[in-house]
Amino acid sequence: QVQLVESGGGLVQAGGSLRLSCAASGSIFSINAMGWHRQAPGKQRELVAAATNGGSTNYADSVKGRFTISRDNAKNTVYLQMNSLKPEDTAVYYCNAEGYSEVAGTIDVMEAWGQGTLVTVSS
Numbered sequence: 528q529v530q531l532v533e534s535g536g537g538l539v540q541a542g543g544s545l546r547l548s549c550a551a552s553g554s555i556f557s558i559n560a561m562g563w564h565r566q567a568p569g570k571q572r573e574l575v576a577a578a579t580n581g582g583s584t585n586y587a588d589s590v591k592g593r594f595t596i597s598r599d600n601a602k603n604t605v606y607l608q609m610n611s612l613k614p615e616d617t618a619v620y621y622c623n624a625e626g627y628s629e630v631a632g633t634i635d636v637m638e639a640w641g642q643g644t645l646v647t648v649s650s
Contacts (some may be wrong), residue, residue: 528553528554528628528630528638528639529551529552529553529554529555529622529624529628529637529639530543530551530552530553530642531549531550531551531624531639531640531642532549532550532552532580532641532642533547533548533549533567533620533621533624533641533642533643533644534547534548534610534644535548535550535644536620536644536645536646537615537645537646538647538648538649539612539646539647539649540633540648540649541612541613541614541648542611542612543612543628543648543650544608544609544610544611544612545566545609545612545646546585546606546608546609547563547605547607547620547646548604548605548606548643549563549571549604549606549622549624549641550604551597551603551604551624551639552603554588554628554629554630555567555626555627555628555637556626556627556628556629556634556637557626557627558580558600558603558624558625558626559579559626559627560577560578560579560580560590560624560625560626561575561578561598561605561621561623561624561625562576562577562578562585562595562596562605562621562622562623562636563575563576563605563607563615563621563622563623564603564620564621565618565619565620565621565646566581566587566618566619566643567615567617567618567619568620569638570591570618572581572621573587573613573631574587575587575607575620576590576594576596576607577584577623578596578597578598578623580600582597584606587601587646588607589615589628592609592615593611593612594607594609594610594644595607595610595639596606596608603624605622605624607617607620609646612646614646614648615648616646616648617647617648618621618645618646619643619644620643620644620645620646621640621641621642621643621647622640622641623638623639623641624637624638624639625637625638627640634647
């Protein structure tokens with residue numbers, strides 16, 4: 528199994544910054560992409576940002592120019608630098624990884640999710 532552990536959430540005033548981290552561990556064979564999703568109260572989970580091994584990134588329109596995703600492939604870690612935070616960014620942020628796991632010599636498709644970290648932006 529592959530586990531993802533997030534950290535870095537908290538309470539911040541509008542206009543402030545936070546940096547989220549997510550480290551993957553366990554039966555990892557390879558990770559192709561890692562990303563961040565968020566879910567606000569009463570809303571569906573949405574993609575915030577994603578990054579592939581090749582360096583390609585993808586952002587939700589609502590965070591472009593304010594959030595930056597980065598990866599440390601050697602550490603199987605992904606970061607989300609969030610600047611100019613707005614109250615509407617308040618949500619639980621979930622880390623996600625896609626790739627392959629290896630257990631007892633068997634390689635299988637893998638998709639893992641973290642437990643979520645709460646980000647609250649006050650006005």
